[in-house]
Amino acid sequence: MTAPVDLGLPGLAGVPTTDVKQTKKDFTSDQEVRWCPGCGDYAVLAAVQGFLPDLGLARENIVFVSGIGCSSRFPYYMNTYGMHSIHGRAPAIATGLASSRPDLSVWVITGDGDALSIGGNHLIHALRRNVNLTILLFNNRIYGLTKGQYSPTSEQGKITKSTPMGSLESPFNPVSLALGAEATFVARTIDSDRQHLTSVLSAAAAHRGTSLVEIYQNCNIFNDGAFEILKNRDSRDEVLIRLEHGEPVRFGADGQHGVRRNPSTGSLEVCAGDDPGVVVHDATADDPTQAFALSRLADPGTLARSPIGIFRQVERPAYGDLMAAQLDEAAAKQGEGDLQALLRGKDTWTVA
Amino acid sequence: MTVKHVRELDRVVIRFAGDSGDGMQLTGDRFTAETASFGNDLSTLPNFPAEIRAPAGTLPGVSSFQLHFANYDILTPGDAPDVLVAMNPAALKANLPDVPKGATIIVDTGDFTPRALKKVGWETNPLEDNSLSAYKVHALDLSGITMEALAPFDLSRKDASRSKNMFALGLLSWMYGRSIDGTVTFLREKFAARETIRDANIAALKAGWNYGETTEEFSVSYQVKPAAMPAGTYRNITGNLALSYGLVAAAHQSRLPLFLGSYPITPASDILHELSKHKRFAVRTFQAEDEVAAIGAALGASFGGALGVTTTSGPGVALKGETVGLAVSLELPLVIVDVQRGGPSTGLPTKTEQADLLQVIYGRNGESPVPVVAASSPSDCFHAAIEAVRIAVTYRTPVFLLSDGYLANGSEPWQVPDVDSLPTIDPNFATEPNHDGDGTGEREFWPYLRDAETLARPWALPGTPGLEHRIGGIEKLDGPGTISYDPNNHDHMVRLRQAKIDGIAGIPDLEVEDPGSEARLLVLGWGSTYGPIGAAVRRARKAGHHVAQAHLRHLNPMPANTGDVLRSYDRVLVPEMNLGQLALLLRGKYLVDIVGYNRVRGLPFKAEELADVIMEEVGAL
Structure with a gap:
């Protein structure tokens, strides 16, 4: 048994803060940003640079780790510590860093190909372990840096350079995947909604353990308009479900649609907004069943009925905290390590 | 009571062999521990199948442990056993080809049933058909005698017969004048929670000893006096343990917290197990989801100022390649331990080989230079680990540390170093x-x-x-x-x-041992062939030949004088447990021809075979 961990610790406990007032400029590196003009990544970068000063953390204690792909260039543009690593491996690298340095705020920047294809294994295991990381998954449903092949989140039938007759594969729903991987914090937001993006990022950073934030991000070169129905003023109210903890799940311009549980199947379905069975969203529920059902509402092709917001936010000891507790426990029980005694061992003999 | 004679010997090679469930590794370990504390020099070679419990009584299921001990300094676990202890027909059949005529064979006849004999392809019982007449055979019903000795205990037949390994250990301990006190203490601790099992094992051990002492079956016992060794405190140590300690010591000497990222793989897993025990030294061990995550986490920890280490075997190195390349580009300290095994692919997981040399030097995309350090004996793994860390930290680079299955599981006495004598490493x-x-x-x-x-x-x-x-x-x-x-x-x-x-x-100059400086043949090795080459060179010299010997610890970069050394001999012989990987490097780097001697049998070289090769080469000059 390990010593109990104080579950009240938020995600940034242990990270030094500063009294010096910070601005967005403090977090902007001297590197020229080289994403395509019009790329959704710019909005996310601006949101992160704009919101980090609010946290008041010592800048030198923030680290951005990324994999490979367009979004993974992100760390170069942040005036913090950063590592642009290799394809898919950022969660693994960040796991080593975060679990050995509790005084750091560690962020992982990844994309749908990076996190869900080549790095799928690392992603699910980081979530399962609940390493204290904030993972921003830029989902543009396409491979951008390799110039336009379908990705693991592309809709079935997608015509791309590598699938001229349409892709054959069913897409991953990243939120469903994360919930299935025992994630303690799962949220979804949209690149163009600065306010929503910032509020989700704040909650993610404050969460202790792995926070996964899926960001619907437009690739205007290879998959332009992939999230248009969720963004367009004319269509979005009818298809976008904004989740608020403790509130009934309703959508539509006047809240005329709701979501209720189908008593015979147990799954969720759309109903009238005034239906007495409209479910109340509880992100803190121990049981992830309803959060999972909410994640399944979206049409995997068109994304109609996509919920955004925080699906799940529960407390479970973070991996690095448990690891540190075992080290402390060992030192408390057995005393600090004595190297000479270790090398000597128990069975020795002496030659005079 | 019969009169017992004590005969003195310089050296003995004993091999314990049985089913993989018979506890032969434990028996060997205990005999080794007693032999070590007695003060003999020793060297061991465990040899076991990859399967945890291969079908009982079959040839593939045979597990063995060979121990060579002597009253002088020895270098190898011995070519051939002087004594074979075979716990069943399969163990006898599998090991018989290695046993020289005239050697002693102690056989447990308990399982010599027609069915068991047939399982290993024997039509007749070799204990009865005179086919073993060239050996000194002691055919004893060890299982039966053990069960008789354990009759007072409330044990099933199966549980009672499981103690037959302790009976055999007791008997052999008597034969060679080893104490059994240490093993009694060991059993007390191991089975502290299970009193009956504990007492039954101790009783079987003592019964084995007494059997030798009192029956007429054995009229002679043997004495191998302690070896003369430099003054100091000694312990017996395997390569994996020494390597683990080397990493803990290097972290201590560099004041860096050790972070191990590892994925279970034979024969490297024991390093993960060992380091997991040392949390009070602030050692963090992370059992990753795969080999790639294991090295990734270690590299991430290095970025944060830890001593990042990952441990694996050849197949794991293949998976880690891209991350090693990243570490080369990031220029961060990282130690990658490759405990080599037989390849390619899954190959021979529990057997030894040194065929990853080119993989660790060249197995990455782009120009990706990585230093390589190779340990030469089980205890040398300690110092090799410290050297690997020194290079990694000083030069901000990933470093490969090569061990192999033989070093990992083999053991030898180790003079415990004084911590104050260890080098310090400045991050x-x-x-x-x-x-x-x-x-x-x-x-x-x-x-x-x-x-x-x-x-x-x-x-x-x-x-x-x-x-x-x-x-x-x-x-x-x-x-x-x-x-x-x-x-x-x-x-x-x-x-x-x-x-x-x-x-x-x-990196120290390559030292050449060339007594008399008359040698025209240089035998050059690397890694775990150090012992067999040394023993073979001794034999050749004893036979009157002049032979020079040198051993490479640094494979990349090599010592500055390597080319000069190679060119100062008429012929250079490089024995390797691969098809000539070092030879290829030496030819390419130094334009010197190399005579290779290459075997990939999953076992270390035998001193005799190498001595023959050496003498042949000397003769051809």
């Missing part, structure tokens, strides 16, 4: 900006501004104000470390990274 973290900004008058931090002497870049840890920087796998501009696709800069950086590794200081 020399960056604390301040290191460069004048362009016309701003402000100092700034360039992560790739190198130390003029070592060419190492600064190691600046997150948390250090003013040194915020970004590093990555993309080529970077010399100095500032920002992304650069400039052709000349890339050419320059590739050469810089190579020059940094080529210029690693503190």
Whole structure:
């Protein structure tokens, strides 16, 4: 048994803060940003640079780790510590860093190909372990840096350079995947909604353990308009479900649609907004069943009925905290390590 | 009571063999421990199947443990057993080809049933058909005698017969004058929670001893006096244990917290197990989801200022390759331990080989130089680990540390070093900006501004104000470390990274042992062939031949005098447990011809076979 961990610790406990007032400029590196003009990544970068000063953390204690792909260039543009690593491996690298340095705020920047294809294994295991990381998954449903092949989140039938007759594969729903991987914090937001993006990022950073934030991000070169129905003023109210903890799940311009549980199947379905069975969203529920059902509402092709917001936010000891507790426990029980005694061992003999 | 004679011997090789469930490794370990504390020099060779419990009584299921002990310094676990202890027909059949005529065979007849004999392809019982007449055979019903001795205990037949290994250990301990006190203590601790099992095992052990002492079956016992060894405190140690201790010691000597990222793989897993026990030394062990995550986490920890280490075997090295390349590009300290086994692919997981040399030197994309250090004996794994860490930390580079299945599981006495005598390693973290900004008058931090002497870049840890920087796998501009696709800069950086590794200081010259300086043949080895080559060279010299011997610990870069040494002999013989990987490197680097001797049998070389090869080569000169 390990010593109990104080579950009240938020995600940034242990990270030094500063009294010096910070601005967005403090977090902007001297590197020229080289994403395509019009790329959704710019909005996310601006949101992160704009919101980090609010946290008041010592800048030198923030680290951005990324994999490979367009979004993974992100760390170069942040005036913090950063590592642009290799394809898919950022969660693994960040796991080593975060679990050995509790005084750091560690962020992982990844994309749908990076996190869900080549790095799928690392992603699910980081979530399962609940390493204290904030993972921003830029989902543009396409491979951008390799110039336009379908990705693991592309809709079935997608015509791309590598699938001229349409892709054959069913897409991953990243939120469903994360919930299935025992994630303690799962949220979804949209690149163009600065306010929503910032509020989700704040909650993610404050969460202790792995926070996964899926960001619907437009690739205007290879998959332009992939999230248009969720963004367009004319269509979005009818298809976008904004989740608020403790509130009934309703959508539509006047809240005329709701979501209720189908008593015979147990799954969720759309109903009238005034239906007495409209479910109340509880992100803190121990049981992830309803959060999972909410994640399944979206049409995997068109994304109609996509919920955004925080699906799940529960407390479970973070991996690095448990690891540190075992080290402390060992030192408390057995005393600090004595190297000479270790090398000597128990069975020795002496030659005079 | 019969009169017992004691005969004195210089050296003995004993092999315990049985089913993989018979506890032969434990029996061997215990005999080794008693032999070590008695003061003999020794060397061991465990040999077991990859399957945890292969079908009982079959040839593939045979597990063995060979121990060589002597009253002088020895170098190998011995070519052939003087005594074979075979616990069933399969063990006898599998090991008989290795047993020289005239040797002693102690056989447990308990399982010599027609069915068991048939299982291993014997039509008749070799104990009865005279086919073993060239050996001194003691055919004893060890299982039956053990069960009789354990009759007072409330044990099933099966449980009682499981103690037959302790009976055999007791008997052999009597034969060679070993104490059984240590094993009694060991059993008390091991089975503290299970009293009956504990007492039954101790009773079986003592019954074995008494059996030798009192029955007429054995009229002679043997004495092998302690070896003369340099004064000091000794313990017996396996390669994996020594390597683990070396890593803990190196972390201690560099004041870095050790972070091990590892994925279970034979024969390296015991390092993960061992390091997991040392949390009070602030050792963090992370059992990753795969080999790639294991090295990734270690590299991430290194970025944060830990001593990042990953342990694996050849197949794991293949998976880690891309991350090693990243570490080369990031120029961060990292130690990758490769406990080599038979390959390719899954190959021979529990057997030894040294065929990963080219993989660790060249197995990555691009020009990706990585230092390589190879341990030469089980206890040498300790010092090799410290050397690997020294290079990694001083030069901000991944380093491969090579061991192999033989070193990992084999053991030998080790003179416990005084911690104060160990080298210290200075991480020399960056604390301040290191460069004048362009016309701003402000100092700034360039992560790739190198130390003029070592060419190492600064190691600046997150948390250090003013040194915020970004590093990555993309080529970077010399100095500032920002992304650069400039052709000349890339050419320059590739050469810089190579020059940094080529210029690693503190690598001692290759020492040649050439008594009399008359040798025209040099025998050069690397890694675990040190023992067999040394023993073979001794034999050749005893036979009147002049032979020089040298052994490479640093495979990349090699000692500065390597070329001169090679060129000063008429012939260079390089025995390797691969098809000539070092030979290929030496030919390419030094334009010297090499005579290879190559076997990949999953077992260490035998001294006799190498001695024959050496004498043949000397004769041909």
